[in-house]
Amino acid sequence: MEIPQIPKDKFKLLNNAGNKEQEKIGTPALTYMQDVRRRLFKNKVAVVCLTLLTIIVFISVFAPIIAPYNPNAQHATLSNLPPKLGNLNIPGFNGYQNMGGKMVDAYAQVHAPKGTYYLLGTDYLGRDLLSRIIYGTRLSLIVAVLATLVDLLIGIPYGIVSGWKGGMTDNVMQRIVEIVSSVPNLIVVILMMIILKPGLISIVLAIAITDWVTMARLIRAQTFQLKEQEYVLAARTLGESSTKIATKHLIPNLSSTIIIQTMFTIPNAIFFEAFLSFIGIGIPAPNASLGTLLSDGQKAFRFLPYQMWAPAIILSIIMIATNLLGDGLRDAFDPQSSD
Amino acid sequence: MAKYILKRILYLFLTLFIIATITFFLMKMLPGTPFSNQNRLSPDQLAIVKAQYGLDQPIFIQYIRYIGGLFQGNLGTSFQFNNEPVTQLIGQRLAPSMQIGAQAMILGTILGILLGAVAAIRKNSWVDTLATFVSILGISIPSFVLAVLLQFYLAYKWHIYPVALWDNFQSSVLPTIALAALPLGNVARFMRTEMVDVLSSDYIELAKSKGNSEWQVVIKHALRNSLIPIVTIIGPMAVSTMTGSMVVENIFSIPGIGEQFVKSITTNDYPTIMGLTIFYSFLLILVFLVVDILYVLIDPRIRLGNGGND
Amino acid sequence: MDKILEVKDLHVNFATYNGTVQAIRGVNFDLAAGETLAIVGESGSGKSITVRSILQLLAKNADINKGTILYHGEDLLKKSKKEMDAIRGNKISMIFQDPMTSLDPTMTIGKQVAEPLLIHNKVSKKEALGRAEEVLRLVGIPNPKERMNDYPHQFSGGQRQRIVIAIAIVDYPEILIADEPTTALDVTVQAQIIDLLKELQQKIGTAIIFITHDLGVVAGIADRVAVMYAGKFVEYGSVDEVFYNPQHPYTWGLLDSMPTLDTSEDDHLNSIPGTPPNLLNPPKGDAFAPRNEYAMQIDLEKQPPFFKVSKTHYAATWLLHPDAPKVTPPKGIQKRFEKFKKLGDK
Numbered sequence: 002m003e004i005p006q007i008p009k010d011k012f013k014l015l016n017n018a019g020n021k022e023q024e025k026i027g028t029p030a031l032t033y034m035q036d037v038r039r040r041l042f043k044n045k046v047a048v049v050c051l052t053l054l055t056i057i058v059f060i061s062v063f064a065p066i067i068a069p070y071n072p073n074a075q076h077a078t079l080s081n082l083p084p085k086l087g088n089l090n091i092p093g094f095n096g097y098q099n100m101g102g103k104m105v106d107a108y109a110q111v112h113a114p115k116g117t118y119y120l121l122g123t124d125y126l127g128r129d130l131l132s133r134i135i136y137g138t139r140l141s142l143i144v145a146v147l148a149t150l151v152d153l154l155i156g157i158p159y160g161i162v163s164g165w166k167g168g169m170t171d172n173v174m175q176r177i178v179e180i181v182s183s184v185p186n187l188i189v190v191i192l193m194m195i196i197l198k199p200g201l202i203s204i205v206l207a208i209a210i211t212d213w214v215t216m217a218r219l220i221r222a223q224t225f226q227l228k229e230q231e232y233v234l235a236a237r238t239l240g241e242s243s244t245k246i247a248t249k250h251l252i253p254n255l256s257s258t259i260i261i262q263t264m265f266t267i268p269n270a271i272f273f274e275a276f277l278s279f280i281g282i283g284i285p286a287p288n289a290s291l292g293t294l295l296s297d298g299q300k301a302f303r304f305l306p307y308q309m310w311a312p313a314i315i316l317s318i319i320m321i322a323t324n325l326l327g328d329g330l331r332d333a334f335d336p337q338s339s340d
Numbered sequence: 341m342a343k344y345i346l347k348r349i350l351y352l353f354l355t356l357f358i359i360a361t362i363t364f365f366l367m368k369m370l371p372g373t374p375f376s377n378q379n380r381l382s383p384d385q386l387a388i389v390k391a392q393y394g395l396d397q398p399i400f401i402q403y404i405r406y407i408g409g410l411f412q413g414n415l416g417t418s419f420q421f422n423n424e425p426v427t428q429l430i431g432q433r434l435a436p437s438m439q440i441g442a443q444a445m446i447l448g449t450i451l452g453i454l455l456g457a458v459a460a461i462r463k464n465s466w467v468d469t470l471a472t473f474v475s476i477l478g479i480s481i482p483s484f485v486l487a488v489l490l491q492f493y494l495a496y497k498w499h500i501y502p503v504a505l506w507d508n509f510q511s512s513v514l515p516t517i518a519l520a521a522l523p524l525g526n527v528a529r530f531m532r533t534e535m536v537d538v539l540s541s542d543y544i545e546l547a548k549s550k551g552n553s554e555w556q557v558v559i560k561h562a563l564r565n566s567l568i569p570i571v572t573i574i575g576p577m578a579v580s581t582m583t584g585s586m587v588v589e590n591i592f593s594i595p596g597i598g599e600q601f602v603k604s605i606t607t608n609d610y611p612t613i614m615g616l617t618i619f620y621s622f623l624l625i626l627v628f629l630v631v632d633i634l635y636v637l638i639d640p641r642i643r644l645g646n647g648g649n650d
Numbered sequence: 651m652d653k654i655l656e657v658k659d660l661h662v663n664f665a666t667y668n669g670t671v672q673a674i675r676g677v678n679f680d681l682a683a684g685e686t687l688a689i690v691g692e693s694g695s696g697k698s699i700t701v702r703s704i705l706q707l708l709a710k711n712a713d714i715n716k717g718t719i720l721y722h723g724e725d726l727l728k729k730s731k732k733e734m735d736a737i738r739g740n741k742i743s744m745i746f747q748d749p750m751t752s753l754d755p756t757m758t759i760g761k762q763v764a765e766p767l768l769i770h771n772k773v774s775k776k777e778a779l780g781r782a783e784e785v786l787r788l789v790g791i792p793n794p795k796e797r798m799n800d801y802p803h804q805f806s807g808g809q810r811q812r813i814v815i816a817i818a819i820v821d822y823p824e825i826l827i828a829d830e831p832t833t834a835l836d837v838t839v840q841a842q843i844i845d846l847l848k849e850l851q852q853k854i855g856t857a858i859i860f861i862t863h864d865l866g867v868v869a870g871i872a873d874r875v876a877v878m879y880a881g882k883f884v885e886y887g888s889v890d891e892v893f894y895n896p897q898h899p900y901t902w903g904l905l906d907s908m909p910t911l912d913t914s915e916d917d918h919l920n921s922i923p924g925t926p927p928n929l930l931n932p933p934k935g936d937a938f939a940p941r942n943e944y945a946m947q948i949d950l951e952k953q954p955p956f957f958k959v960s961k962t963h964y965a966a967t968w969l970l971h972p973d974a975p976k977v978t979p980p981k982g983i984q985k986r987f988e989k990f991k992k993l994g995d996k
């Protein structure tokens with residue numbers, strides 16, 4: 002083997018002894034939350050879903066400003082009009098309707114005042130479908146958010162207490178959870194709906210009364226682990242109060258579980274509201290929710306399919322977007338779970 | 341094992357007893373009598389009817405009677421439907437519900453397993469994306485929306501299937517599809533996660549290092565290991581299928597117990613609601629029990645009494 | 651001696667979100683029939699990737715972008731999937747690090763041990779199971795006949811590793827790759843497993859590539875040792891040469907951090923300061939230079955070639971260049987040199 006020719010001065014020892022700087026080099030440390038956000042925003046699907054949901058929530062919040070008509074205002078003469086998008090002549094959105102094989106201008110037939118446009122048409126009572134969908138979405142979201150809140154308000158403290166106290170308390174609390182979760186939740190929801198007066202509050206309670214169990218279970222399991230963590234032990238030995246430990250040390254560390262679980266509670270609540278309203282024991286008339294709109298739409302579906310399509314699409318979009326966003330959040334909080 | 345099953349059966353009855361008790365008192369809390377809104381009866385007639393249903397007795401006696409009846413398999417009599425016993429009602433209507441429920445669960449599970457497995461094997465490819473999309477649709481679109489759409493397009497417009505009729509297998513196709521979407525989505529997602537996990541495990545590496553081809557590895561090792569946990573979602577699947585069947589039966593006019601349940605809710609037929617509630621609970625708790633036993637039987641790691649402590 | 655395996659200029663890259671990880675950057679070695687080669691090095695140095703390349707059991711994002719792996723003169727990297735399947739578990743087999751997770755939890759161990767036979771040979775199930783039972787006895791599973799139908803969780807960690815070994819040797823492979831087969835086991839079991847491997851090697855004459863980051867177990871089993879750092883071999887030679895006449899400062903560091911029988915109280919163990927380089931963009935010069943107490947200017951500029959120490963012993967360090975200054979290695983290493991002299995005198 003030939004020995005490479007190297008200038009002699011290159012062979013001076015650098016005196017690397019005790020050279021420790023190397024250890025400091027590394028990628029700049031991101032905080033956990035920054036990391037989560039970065040991963041979430043890198044996920045295109047999650048970002049699209051987040052955007053969609055933001056738009057839907059925005060429209061719901063500002064429904065009174067955005068909705069073109071009063072959602073409950075009836076116009077007997079203007080019932081069941083097809084969608085019309087201004088004077089644009091787009092098939093399906095030009096106010097024409099198939100009547101006995103002929104396309105006729107439904108708006109002209111009922112002598113609708115000039116300049117009357119219903120973007121998504123009207124229902125059997127002549128109410129503007131678009132406004133009803135906007136308000137209906139709003140109501141469904143309110144149900145979902147309230148149910149989720151109640152769910153959190155019961156589930157989190159229950160889980161924390163059960164996990165933190167352990168022993169006998171935990172035992173009793175877990176038996177209760179077991180019994181509650183062994184009853185099919187639909188049955189509980191339906192029984193609650195029969196007993197309570199139909200309405201927003203009843204639906205929220207009925208949904209929350211079954212849903213908190215999952216949350217409580219997850220929180221308890223995590224609290225059990227956190228309890229043994231050093232910083233929590235330290236706080237305990239330092240004599241910090243239980244409430245302070247719970248809010249300062251436990252809740253922040255439980256936040257990922259809570260956020261992810263919430264993203265699965267919301268579509269569940271939206272589904273139950275729609276379900277109950279669909280079978281006629283949910284939101285009472287004349288208020289619109291996605292469920293009542295679907296129920297009304299179904300009755301007219303054969304002849305006026307758009308009355309069902311519109312709420313069905315909105316409902317599906319909300320469900321899909323929350324489910325996908327839930328997935329995205331889970332991957333962002335726990336990168337190993339994806340790949 | 342026998343001891344475990346016995347304990348579980350005991351729990352089943354305990355839970356049922358609690359459910360029955362709660363249902364009973366909840367129903368009694370309801371204001372008014374079920375007769376006040378439909379038949380205008382004179383006070384005399386009302387008293388006779390009440391006596392006939394035993395409603396004139398103190399509530400506690402009624403309760404004892406009801407529970408006693410339950411033990412003899414008597415779920416009470418309907419206020420409607422010519423005072424038919426609820427058990428008889430269920431008996432007549434169980435078969436169609438069971439048929440579409442079972443068909444939907446089997447169809448959904450099989451398709452879901454295939455979809456999930458393919459997605460996991462071809463992870464991050466377009467197949468995976470497609471499978472994810474299909475399963476999200478299955479999970480997100482409520483069965484009753486799907487049912488209405490299917491009914492409109494496949495039955496009403498294109499006449500491929502009957503619109504609302506219950507006689508042969510043909511008429512069960514659409515309700516089955518509507519109900520199968522959710523289990524399909526859930527199973528596919530679950531299966532994909534399980535299978536991705538299994539495929540990245542050490543024993544799969546070892547199986548490859550033995551000289552198994554890619555497909556042999558999947559068939560001999562990966563499938564079975566990812567299929568076992570699928571058993572655990574059969575219980576929740578039964579719950580959601582039952583939920584769905586209530587409206588789907590309604591939409592397709594299927595004479596099943598789901599349709600009956602909704603009908604009794606809208607007509608305040610309390611004995612039927614109570615009876616069906618208890619029956620549904622029984623059915624579902626039984627499914628959970630069977631599933632748990634099944635799981636113990638097919639997973640060698642948790643064979644009881646074997647000291648499996650993995 | 652005839653070489654059954656020759657790895658030449660192996661390069662392996664991984665495509666990751668952050669860029670290309672150059673995990674293996676030019677590895678050369680060979681293996682003679684029946685010998686044992688140990689590969690040692692810190693975690694992440696590329697030991698597993700090197701040997702997994704031989705069987706092409708790499709992650710999907712891996713790319714063997716350069717090099718040849720000659721098995722009896724034929725390049726394994728050019729073989730089809732099917733041809734590779736025929737080699738795995740038959741000619742070349744592998745033992746993995748963690749016996750607790752290496753066995754299929756839902757298949758009886760009898761079937762798992764018999765599987766390679768059924769894949770590679772035209773034998774009946776019964777014959778294969780019979781063979782499996784024999785091999786289980788050979789690796790020291792008591793009552794193999796009864797235990798054939800048991801599942802992995804019914805065995806202890808040490809027993810499971812014996813079963814994994816049984817799977818690996820059931821088809822009498824020519825080469826057995828053991829990737830840290832004892833790391834996950836406790837010390838007494840480690841020794842038993844090493845003894846078992848030695849015994850089996852004698853009985854069936856397989857060559858072994860033994861990977862470890864524990865130099866302590868090497869002396870007992872290996873004929874030759876290769877020291878790996880940051881995706882390259884830095885020194886290789888016979889066990890005596892590498893242990894008692896080490897030339898590379900990294901080898902010095904490794905040996906110095908290893909407790910030996912004659913480590914006395916006042917000899918403190920030194921660990922090598924610093925961490926291995928980021929292989930996303932490996933340094934231009936010697937990858938070890940930043941951690942090297944004896945680094946020279948040239949180390950930062952140019953990667954050292956292998957310098958010949960003896961016919962069987964090579965080391966890649968500029969310190970072996972004739973123009974390099976003489977350095978005094980750590981005390982522990984000097985003691986080793988003395989021992990090596992004695993060995994040579996004998």
Ligand SMILES: Nc1ncnc2c1ncn2[C@@H]1O[C@H](COP(=O)(O)OP(=O)(O)OP(=O)(O)O)[C@@H](O)[C@H]1O
Binds near residue numbers: 691696698700
């Ligand atoms: N799939 C992968 N993607 C990206 N980088 C990888 C991948 N697999 C391995 N690497 C990188 O390749 C390098 C070598 O890994 P390897 O597993 O060979 O290390 P090792 O020497 O076996 O370490 P250990 O002693 O911990 O097993 C490591 O730096 C690792 O980060």
Ligand SMILES: [Mg+2]
Binds near residue numbers: 697698829
């Ligand atoms: Mg390794």
